[in-house]
Amino acid sequence: MDELDRNIVTLLGADARMSVATLARRLKVARSTIQARLERLESSGVIVGYTIRLGEAAREGRLRAAVLLTIEQRAQAAILTKLKAVPEVERAVTTSGRYDLLLQIAAPTTQVLDNVLDQIEAMTGVLTSESLIYLTTRLDRAV
Structure with missing residues (x-):
């Protein structure tokens, strides 16, 4: 480019x-x-689509969380397959360091969020999880 x-x-x-x-x-x-x-x-794959970015007004009423997972490496493919079936999981990325996967989750209520977290933690191969609930967005430069 x-x-x-x-x-x-x-x-x-x-x-x-x-x-x-x-x-x-x-x-x-x-x-x-x-x-x-x-x-x-x-x-060339630099642009893969055209979309909209939702502002805070559209995100109101949605609880968002980052979930950090430590997993058994041999279970990664199976875990990712299961995560694809969970509509509240917006993004899953591999990471370096102490955690293996970082998930971005959005749910309409605390009850749904809690159920999703329980579902993820119960997946075979998930060793540990840590959840961080988003409170206020102070800066967002994501495209």
């Missing part, structure tokens, strides 16, 4: 609905250049 590609990604990260014409105008390049760059960014 060169500077133009990074600028395109930055602008689309702020507003995924921005038109090709608007991108071209803001970046002072031809519309056809933007279109070609977008096609290349998409085909």
